[in-house]
Amino acid sequence: MATRDDERLRIKPGAPKRPDGSQSGQRTQRFVSQVLKQVSKAGAKASGARGAHFASTFGRGRVAAGLACNRLGADARRVVIKSRYVMLKKAGAQSVSTHLRYIERDGVTRDGERGQAYGPETDTADLKAFEERGKGDRHQFRFIVSVEDAGELEDLRGYTREFMRRMATDLETRLDWVAVDHWDTDNPHMHIVLRGRAANGQDLVIAPDYMAHGMRTRASELATEWLGPRSELEIRQGLLREVEEVRLTSLDRALLRHATLDRVDLTLQPNDRPRQTLLRARLQRLEAMELAGRIDANHWQLSPNMQQTLTTMGERGDILRTMHKALRGQQRECVLEMEPTRPVIGRIAAKGLADELNDRGYLVVDGIDGHAHYVRLPVGADLAALPVGGIVEMKSAGRERSVDRNIAGIVRDGLYRSVDHLVQLRQEGVADPQAGVDAHVRRLEALRRSGIVERMVDGVWRVPPDFLSRTQAHDAQRAADGIIELRSHLPIEQQVRAQGATWLDHQMVGDTRNLSPQGFGAEVRGALQDRRDFLVEQGLAKRRGSRVVLARNLLATLRDRELAEVGKVIQHQTGLLHRPLREGERANGIYRRSVQLASGRFAMLDDGMGFSLVPWKPVVEQRLGQQVSAIVRGASVTWELGRQRGR
Template identity: 40%
Template sequence: MSDDDDFNPKFGKPRARDSKGQRKFLHRVLAASNLAKGGSGARNQHFSGARIGRGVGTGRVLASRDRYAAFRQRRVIVKSRIVKLGATGMNGAKAHLRYIQRDGVTRKGTPGELYGADQDRVDAKEFLGRSEGDRNQFRFIVSAEDGADYDDLKPLTRRLMARMEQDLATRLDWVAVDHYNTGHPHTHILVRGRDERGKDLIIARDYITTGMRERAAEIVSLDFGPRTDREIENRLRHEVEQDRLTSIDHRLIREMDETGFVTAAGRDAFQQSLRAGRLQKLKRLGLAEEFQPGQWRLEDGLEDTLRRMGERGDIIKTLHREMAAREIVRSPVAYSIFDPSDPHVNPVTGRVVARGLSNEINDRHYLIVDALDGECHYIDIGRGDATEPLADGSIVRVVLKSIEPRRVDQTVVDVAAANNGRYTIDYHLKHDPQATEDYVETHVRRLEAIRRTTGKIEREPDGTWLISPDHLNHVRDYERGRAKAVPVIVETLSHLSLDQQIGTIGPTWLDRELVSSRPEPTRGSGFGRDVRDAQERRRQWLIAEGLAQDEQGKTIYRINMLQILRRRELTRIAGQLSEELGLAYAETRLGEKVDGTFRRAVELASGKYAVIEKSHAFTLVPWRPVLDHHIGKAVTGIMRDGGVSWSIGRQKGLGIS
């Protein structure tokens, strides 16, 4: 160029070929670089998020540590979960904190106590207050194999969290609770989703999955020393007869060929004896078969089968522990596991024995019900916040959650079928002139929920929904996914125990069963026998109250017995509340308007009622869950048969039916 300022750029595609068809030099350099590092080019590169976040380098180093050192190291299990808080997540966080501090989790059977880095007692409300506005919350469960050898787990937890702060290069705001209510003492740790600068805390995936466990194992190994040969051998010998998936099984499965065959031979005499003993155990379980000496074939699905067997064993232990703690005697053959995967499973009606966490990190709960059929059922009720708190001894009915389409889904299909597979609010109103726009909006909200979950429904920019011929199958997929989180519906029949119902002034579950044309069938053993005894005592009480009489060995109940009992109960409770509030009681009849401030709810034998306070009086009306979020607020409604149609805040058009 004649002048340094003269520059004529020649535009082209990045890394394009030259005039001779040769790749440009930069392209050849990048290709050689990929080959040198064992890569195959940019087409195999994708973003996984594994290399971002605090502790990414430490996590990768700890994940690739020497296998022999890891084998000698003390074992620690760390379960982790990242919970999105958002608008409704704080309610779940409050419930989780309440549950991990419940009664009976310490060595002395007392409620658990929150502690932190510098305090042995931390106020849960203060921690939740600081967490307002956080995007996420980290939840960890740390369980050391040698946890029972610690007199106190607090120092271990604090050392672990201090080491995590070093690895993540930030201070952590955390609280913890130690639990001793299982065979392995463990610690629940909650960490705020903010770093010391107030920014969102992002922890690298490798550190969460591996690094934290390795750090905890280092501390425990420092306290007790590396595992000795004797300790390792004793643990492996103990695994031989286990009815669950073990490390020996993992090794056998890894070495199994494509036809399912594996050899009993090991690298030394001890390993061979372990393998041979375990294979004999699997044979007794019907999960392995010896075709010739030393050659074994493992059954298909061995891993899943052993895992389910282990889960069943844990459930039976839980049933036995909870029943024994309450001194309820039942034969182990009466223990039953409610199977939500069986669409023909029968509903269960009975007495709540206990409620607990089946998966503490994912907040899945179980319910133990001593049922009318004489069996004691373990029931996975799914996500904890989906079922209201239940008192031990209360009477419940548990039914399988249906995955079948609802009436609204069939309506959408019918409207779309009449409009070339399209659904809109206008099409719906034209199809059903009696429908209101608010009612039709519920159909649109359901379509949006199904679309976001399954991605199998299309919506055009103008709001038109394209409904395919197999729409109801998409609905079933949606409901099936929801049923995994909440597999059953738990209906509270009475919050009163059997003994409390016998002399209660008010219509009880026992009364409804006594006058029912189709009472629940009861067996002559277990809870069924207890119910029969309680019904006889309640029958005698009703006769004494003039609500029933014996005629030729048959009990005749007054036709309006339940209504009389309900009125007596409301009159008694209204008198107590009148003295407490200093207001007169005003009864609300069908069709009348309910107008006032919702003060609180009261539990009666006949059900749950809302206390609605007016200027000079108050009334009692059937409670609904929607009211719980509006304590102290003005409400308006109409008393109808079976409940009240509510409006919150006196705003016209916000009826809650």
């Protein structure tokens, strides 16, 4: 029986799928890029290597990359270059200014001072002008250049300028760049930001081969010229140090490169006995770490996850050194949980960037639980807004919050009423029930803006039946890596006698059972006792035997006192009349600025004749200089940012 062509089965492979199962042509290109990136990491040869095909046929520098691949000898100085290609439209409007501000941050010079950007012809580059020139650029390049023994270079800036001149020759165009030298790590390095625009006004496209191999070759050539080639003694001493290292080393990469099915045969290099001896010593060290097993004298079996394990162990060692340096000899149990599974509250002992190229920060938090925590910050978190010594709380995203459980427990007939909650807290004997209600109202207002709950009238919200699951999904969508909140910008030593509702006051009216008797928890206990003594002096607490009874509505009283004092100062500075807000009163005006107080951060709303101080929220910062409206209920606030309809 004859068959027709249109009845034949034809298989058409689809594009690689997204994590959610959908397909897209744009994701196909990204998938290919990821494959090329992994091939490069695995040690693929440059396109100019003998017997290899050209990996790329586009971009500037591909010819230079092919010619430079075989220039380096075994005695050349080693250079590590990390590069990042940033699409400016996708990265966001503040990406460039944030990165430039970071590389010029405090504490990066030899003397611990603020960094100074420089360029091809100047030692004091104007970063604002550089940012303005790149307003219309499609993309930008960011590099970190780390030269072996960079501390021996007499002129790090001169080295950077000569390196960029050679790079401009290879790319056949003038380059517009700025750089900052960093001396705040074990090995000095340079941050270079390069505009993605060539001298002819077109987009600067650099060949992948040049990014992967050519730049490093040029930098290594220059370092060898300036410092001289490495002697045999230096090379051997460096390899001997690698034998005992608890991290991924060049010896490990050599073993992985020559392994077949994770099996190493040392007889394949009979003429290089010194190196074979080093490899054998490294294998014995790996055997002690249970990452390799001896088959016989010349054959070894490597663990399949050896590379990943050694990389992780190296990162762990770096983190522990960072934590010990931050704690300055204080005895703490270190917790290296990158993304905490439970809330972490404590004092910021140190901060920095775990990933300098991608501007992802970290905090070392001296917790109230008596432990020291290494916390990786969410992408985009502003390190400048988290002062060392301040009090922070890190919450894991997507986990159920206690405040949400409380709201769900008080709901009756689908409604949450703040009056009912206040009565319940008073019956339970909570020290400051109004402050507890205010905290829940703030959470409800945040959820209202996201469409999860609905405010019926003041103090009443409609809560859906699937409230807890929806709030968890909401938090997970906001920050996949966790939520960081600054509880106080003041160290606890300054909070003891501060005029305002401090973090210590919130701890006092809350539950102090989670304070450890050791470490920072013990320091907080001592500060709370000193704070009680101060409140007694101010008439806001009374002693009854060994107990101290706090005044009613303590937090509101402290907050109102501080706002009244600050209001007088601003009134004297601006000539505007300070108008304190009453419960449920609406404030209208132009958002002029924010002020950081012991009671928190407040926004100044100017209506032309006077001003009001309203609790600040991140959502209002984008409305600086614009007309906004807010309703204050205790310590909570409802911001209305859109155009309001009148009668």
